[in-house]
Amino acid sequence: MNQQSFANTRRLTVFMLRLDRWRILIWLAALAFFTLVVPIAFSDLYPDQQDRNTMAQTMENPAMTAMVGPGALEDYTLGAMTAHQMLLLTAVIAGLMNILLMNRHTRSDEEDGRQELIRSLPVGKLSNLNASFNVLSLVNLLLAIITGLGLYALGFESMGLSGSLLYGLILGVTGMFFAGVTALMAQITENARTAFGFSMALLLIAYLIRAIGDVSNEALSWASPLGWVSGAEVYGGNNWWTLLLLAGSTIILMVLAFYLNAIRDLDAGFLPSRPGQKHASRRLLSPFGLAFRLQRTGIISWAIAMFLVGVSYGSVMGDLESFFKSNEAVRQVFGREEDASFTMQFVSVLMFVMALIATLPAVMAVLKLYGEEKRGRLDQLLGRAVSRKRMLTGYLIIAVMNGAVMLSLAVSGLWLAGASVTEEPFEFGKIFGAGLAYYPATLVMIGLGVFLIGFAPKLSSLVWLYLFYSFVVLYFGNLFQFSDWVSKLSPFGYIPELPVEEMKWLPILLLTIMAIGLMIAGVFGYRKRDIQGE
């Protein structure tokens, strides 16, 4: 590798920073915000060591350990609590940020032919990769400094300078590790989608290995870079040497990526690309089949995620009673109903949250149709013997089924995990009914999506805004004491809060009718309007 290979790296670095300035700013701001706001919130919610010890008891079960890793539960200071509950998850998100940013500047740029343009200029063979590493080093360094110094600046007793810096650096270096992983994947695979998929898979595998290890066999956790994150024992033992472990492996990854980049052709990878199907399977050959095929991977990923969301909520139900009784602040979030048990109130809030999350993939499934239209792919389908109605109902059916499946999976996960940690578990039917009661609200959201696609497709992202509104008013409604009508502007506000409240059939029925009305109107509008070209 001579000097030539890195020509013009500096200019490319500046150029990438220019391209990504907002993206980077938003990522850093969001990561810093959540890192800094959590200890503040914790210090409000659990002011005394006694509160924190109760929390530590709640956290002491295998499901929680699998989710956030081991923590210093015997000495649960504010710092230990923050590091335990936040560091691993934030590191995973920092990893995700690095995967996205790195993939964007390496394989994505290459696949879309932009690197060919750049490389035809007096720019070195490795300059692009080098510049990408420069950019991400800077991003991760900023992340480390902002979070590290920020945590220290909060001034909590249990969060000293050394621990805070280690916290920040662990985040930054874990991020860099996954930048290295992605850079390597970008050399090996031939397209950006696969590079992203492989990198994400490695992130998830690292998380899972650590989860299994933390629960059953500590030695296994050390096989995962995310195990090293928990192993650092931030605000406890402060094991700085785990940082060296992370940094060392990052450098190995980077060297490997540079080497593979140097020996390969532009646009080529190292995995043999296997030929695909020469003929379509029969299931693909309809507008519905195509719509399903296009969303299949997304649907499966969401299904797994929804089940895990349910499991993770269910797993904390064990010691809830004692926990709620001892903590006034938490009780406020979940409201007071004197005659209901705290666990039941907790469950009713969970039902709403899970129903709302389950609505996301359902709405995405129907808005996908407009995405296809914007990409100019619909002309070729509607230019054949396919009616607009058939096209739209294909997507609609997927969305409607999607909502039901996602909600059922989340609720089943909740019940399963709940049943395994509590001594007197809920009946499955009771929990399932409480969850499914929200389904009509999901249908209204889908209906609104269809309606907007039919009449004002450019405004279709308003559904997201409406969902966000629903979340804010209902989730924080108890805390901020909103008036009743504020929550009644959302369909979710009409659903009876089972199992705390009694079942009410009338709102369920009316919401369902409204959803169907919106859907029919949407189909009607869709048949009357122009289809956008590219």
Add this chain to the structure above:
Amino acid sequence: MTLLKTENLTKKFGSFKAVDEINIDVKKGEVYGFIGPNGAGKSTTIRVLLGMLKATGGHASIFGKDVWRDAVDIHKRIAYVPGDVNLWPNLTGGEVIDLFMKLHGGAMNKQKRKELIQKFNFDPSKKCRTYSKGNRQKVSLIAAFASDADLYILDEPTSGLDPLMERTFQECVMKASSEGKSILLSSHILSEVERLCDRVGIIRDGHMIESGTLDELRHLTRTNLKVETKQNVNDLEDMEGVHNVARHEKMLSLQVDTESLDKVIRHVSQFGVLKLESAPPTLEDLFMRHYEGAGGES
């Protein structure tokens, strides 16, 4: 018999008239060339004909049916190839061809599909994300010509094809035409239109500025002449109907309006003609003339 007919077809986007009172008729067995510069309104017209856009004025019908109301019925008998073929990155070319043929309806002609894939030298086993523009167009062309249709609507279908494949495409069009199928071919590759089309319509800024058979259109325009004479030709520049006179040593080149041809030849022959070459106006001359002429007005 007229298969496709538009009467004063108009499409406005807001106050912008993308298509302004356009009249087209395509008869059975005819290849109709629809030519014009980029942004003239060709694709908009075609998208109205496909029922993607609703006309704001006038009327358009295919097979005697309304293009908006009876879109699905019409589409069972037409095949469409867009200029920008956007495909799904994670499906293979073969899968997309099957999908398109299936959605067209009718029986799947596997034999025809196989022949066309060979003819266009196409690899159907690759994911669409790896295809170049030309290969994406092949997907659309193969699906269109493998389907059984009475009318082919082709919107700049060859802009990414190499010359060999362009010839293959022209063969497909000629074969379809010989089988009595009709074709509406939008293009700005004039040699292609000249070779394939029976009639053409020229569109500019949403207006149809000329239409007819190629001969009819040529009649309206100029013939290129190259003359070598014994003596120098005088007074030529001032004659009516003579344009662009240029002298290269003894060779004289000029353009003559068709109606002045007789007069000009008589005049030139007085100077002792040694050599005379005449070329019919190409579609390109014709197109340029309209384009420049109209450009001059504005």
